[in-house]
Amino acid sequence: MTVRAPASTPPLLEVQNITKRFPGVVANDRVNFTVRPGEVHALLGENGAGKTTLMHMLYGLQAPDGGTMAVGGRPARFRSPNDARAAGIGLVAQHFHLAGRHTVAENLALASSPFWRPTRQLQDRVGQIEATYGFELDLNARVNQLSPGQQQRIEIVKALLQGAQLLILDEPTSVLTPQEAERLFTVIDTMRQDGKGIIFISHKLDEVMRIADRITVLRGGAVAGTRNVQDTTTSELARLMVGRSIDTGRQARTETAGRVRLTVQDLKANRASGEPALRGVTFNIHAGEILGVAGVAGNGQAELTQVLTGLTEPTGGSVTLDGHNASGLTVRELFDRGVVHIPEDRNHMGVVGGMRITENLVMRRHRSRPFNRRGRLDWQAVDRHADDAIRDYQIAAPSKHAVTRELSGGNVQKVILARELSGKPGLVVASHPSYGLDVAATELTHDLLRQQRDEGASVLLVSEDLDELLKLADRILVLYQGEAVGVVDAETSDRETLGLMMAGRQVAQGASA
Amino acid sequence: MLPFRLEKRGVPSAGLIWGVSLAAVAVAMLLTGVLFAFFGVPPIEAFRTIVERTILDARGLSEVVRRAIPLMLAGVGLTLAFRANFWNIGAEGQLLIGATAASGIALFSGLPAGAMLPTMLLAAFLAGAAWGLLPALLKTRLGVNEIITTLMMNYVAIYIVRWLINGPWKGPSLGGFSYTERFAPEAVLPTIGTTRLHWPTLLLAIALALFVAWLLARTRFGFEARMMGESPEAARYAGVNFFKTTLTLILVSAGAAGLAGFGEVAGIHQRLVDPGSLSLGYGYTAIIVALLARKNPVAALVTALLLGWVAASGDVMKISLGLPSQITGVTSGLVLLSIIGSEPFLRYRLVRREPARTPSEAI
Numbered sequence: 085m086t087v088r089a090p091a092s093t094p095p096l097l098e099v100q101n102i103t104k105r106f107p108g109v110v111a112n113d114r115v116n117f118t119v120r121p122g123e124v125h126a127l128l129g130e131n132g133a134g135k136t137t138l139m140h141m142l143y144g145l146q147a148p149d150g151g152t153m154a155v156g157g158r159p160a161r162f163r164s165p166n167d168a169r170a171a172g173i174g175l176v177a178q179h180f181h182l183a184g185r186h187t188v189a190e191n192l193a194l195a196s197s198p199f200w201r202p203t204r205q206l207q208d209r210v211g212q213i214e215a216t217y218g219f220e221l222d223l224n225a226r227v228n229q230l231s232p233g234q235q236q237r238i239e240i241v242k243a244l245l246q247g248a249q250l251l252i253l254d255e256p257t258s259v260l261t262p263q264e265a266e267r268l269f270t271v272i273d274t275m276r277q278d279g280k281g282i283i284f285i286s287h288k289l290d291e292v293m294r295i296a297d298r299i300t301v302l303r304g305g306a307v308a309g310t311r312n313v314q315d316t317t318t319s320e321l322a323r324l325m326v327g328r329s330i331d332t333g334r335q336a337r338t339e340t341a342g343r344v345r346l347t348v349q350d351l352k353a354n355r356a357s358g359e360p361a362l363r364g365v366t367f368n369i370h371a372g373e374i375l376g377v378a379g380v381a382g383n384g385q386a387e388l389t390q391v392l393t394g395l396t397e398p399t400g401g402s403v404t405l406d407g408h409n410a411s412g413l414t415v416r417e418l419f420d421r422g423v424v425h426i427p428e429d430r431n432h433m434g435v436v437g438g439m440r441i442t443e444n445l446v447m448r449r450h451r452s453r454p455f456n457r458r459g460r461l462d463w464q465a466v467d468r469h470a471d472d473a474i475r476d477y478q479i480a481a482p483s484k485h486a487v488t489r490e491l492s493g494g495n496v497q498k499v500i501l502a503r504e505l506s507g508k509p510g511l512v513v514a515s516h517p518s519y520g521l522d523v524a525a526t527e528l529t530h531d532l533l534r535q536q537r538d539e540g541a542s543v544l545l546v547s548e549d550l551d552e553l554l555k556l557a558d559r560i561l562v563l564y565q566g567e568a569v570g571v572v573d574a575e576t577s578d579r580e581t582l583g584l585m586m587a588g589r590q591v592a593q594g595a596s597a
Numbered sequence: 598m599l600p601f602r603l604e605k606r607g608v609p610s611a612g613l614i615w616g617v618s619l620a621a622v623a624v625a626m627l628l629t630g631v632l633f634a635f636f637g638v639p640p641i642e643a644f645r646t647i648v649e650r651t652i653l654d655a656r657g658l659s660e661v662v663r664r665a666i667p668l669m670l671a672g673v674g675l676t677l678a679f680r681a682n683f684w685n686i687g688a689e690g691q692l693l694i695g696a697t698a699a700s701g702i703a704l705f706s707g708l709p710a711g712a713m714l715p716t717m718l719l720a721a722f723l724a725g726a727a728w729g730l731l732p733a734l735l736k737t738r739l740g741v742n743e744i745i746t747t748l749m750m751n752y753v754a755i756y757i758v759r760w761l762i763n764g765p766w767k768g769p770s771l772g773g774f775s776y777t778e779r780f781a782p783e784a785v786l787p788t789i790g791t792t793r794l795h796w797p798t799l800l801l802a803i804a805l806a807l808f809v810a811w812l813l814a815r816t817r818f819g820f821e822a823r824m825m826g827e828s829p830e831a832a833r834y835a836g837v838n839f840f841k842t843t844l845t846l847i848l849v850s851a852g853a854a855g856l857a858g859f860g861e862v863a864g865i866h867q868r869l870v871d872p873g874s875l876s877l878g879y880g881y882t883a884i885i886v887a888l889l890a891r892k893n894p895v896a897a898l899v900t901a902l903l904l905g906w907v908a909a910s911g912d913v914m915k916i917s918l919g920l921p922s923q924i925t926g927v928t929s930g931l932v933l934l935s936i937i938g939s940e941p942f943l944r945y946r947l948v949r950r951e952p953a954r955t956p957s958e959a960i
Binding site for chain 2: 393394395414415416419425427429432433434435436437438439443447448450451456459460461463486487
């Protein structure tokens, strides 16, 4: 049913060999893709595959280091989002850029109206768009009283008012209910028939198959493949997305796991906003075992680590640690029972950037001897501890008294690992422990986690890097929308299976859809 | 594009902090000079007169220190609260309530001479602390912004004092005047010679500054309070008990302001007087003292002297220069503005931009 423009018209957007490097990482590596008028082109990829960087370059937020872009056949070079908008490119960001206390009309006027009497003519122009796309906006409603779906429509209208011919939708369904998503797809269909181009950024296989004409899969910053939707399957896309299983270099545990250390039963927890994030998750971890947790970001992993480490109170279910009830304990009580935490946000939660390395190496341990002597801190003991940790973990620091903010990412992680793993923990909760680290620091992190397992600790390893999970974990729990899709044996599992489970498919162990 | 760009610094050195702070004060003085000029007083002349009558004159100097004492006590307390990211704007009210409690003991307790002053001191400390307790509870238990609650508590304190001196505590022997009876001699602090310098309170302020510095640097409580201030998220992760730590720090911080109130009634006025003449906004100026000291309790002793000098020079302006003494308020405000404005110089340095190599810098 797709209405395609004649092949002779130039593509709305043509990207050739576009490359973007950040220190230590190539975020986009010679990426090619085109968007034709009347086409929905999906960009599919895991987190960190380079979707966001590509989007930023298309919208003028970042300048490419190499390659060319052409809009409507003419070379384009954007220095700012204004340039991109002038070229007819619009962006509907995942998190909306709206002034919540102002009316819809005011928000729209802010985007596209003359300086004097900005809301004049708005009614007419919005009316045309409403008529074309078959939805209604209440111009006088305040934005913060509208649902996410309605707010998204404001963003779409905003882009259309600015004359967008090519719309970038960044993970547009992530904030929508299924019903709202359906309505969005109707709007996208209409835009397609209207000859507009859509770039649909997503990591959800099903919806990409449902709405896109062509799909470009990004993996590790490079294009893994471009497919017409009628020539491909979700399995093929999942494989392209996660890559072929290579030799993961896994080192199986030396002995079979010991007794059950942690039992999680029907665990429920809410996000900070109050909506449910965990909807009844059950699993256990043995002593001497690494349990991997896989899932696309935002499916409950963060809340799971927060509940297990005491940062969030569960709303239901139970946590049993070493045979004792451990639900609802505070951070301190859990830490004292041997639960250590390598947090996801290492710079803001894992360390205090403005405090010294010595201080960061003892925080959480500063309450017990030898550092705490009846309320007074023994700084000599703290310094000695820092000397040991800096030597044992090879922390590259200008001085042990330097502030932690001055350290590189890898060394910040070493500070955290040194602190958390130094006291013979029982349960290690590690959240994306190698995210953003270089190869050497990643290796060290992996070795340390394996070492903890071999010494009898239980490790809960949350990661979006399937290779990391397959390499380190003994079993892998897959979370989808706050529920456990299943637990698979890492030895006999592969990326494809995990990829499908991460999309919510129940997959029999070992089978591939 | 400008040929310079801002680069983040590491930890600013002590020298840099002093240099930038002095420069900030100099800018404030320069702007005050402009203000003098608007009033038709030559700025150099005005500053010379002020310095002569305050710093170079023994009695004037004693007035500077006298005014610095409440600023020291309240300001040192505020450095502790500010370090933990508790924005106590309520030192004024805590000071007034401390003064009220001390006055209550002085007027109605009938304690023997030896116990009188220590009891007044303790009462002032506890009353000030109690005044800070409510905002602390509201913040830790209900997440109510402490800036608003501590500020509002100031007005409650002001009206309590006004009500007392116009009503139940109004001295019967004073006719129409709205203040209490004079304290008995045993409830009055000794002063140096004929000056109004109540020296025991000065010693108390110095001891308090050293105590708070020790708390912050050497104790588990101070470590956790600093962690809370630097990064609440990391403090939560580290298992810091926000409730207990906040309550402890407000006890010291607001209690210190209460002590300042004790000094004013027992050292200067010797009775509970109208809030306007009792405090002269010491509780608010103490915020400037703490911020100018970059939240360092010992440095707050020095900055309190500076702001004490600004306050004392108000008298000189009025008497010798015929200027409205309210200019001191403007000067204090200018000092605060220039400290806040100088913050980026501590965190960033200007560096010459290297020639752009890649287009990626043009983000």
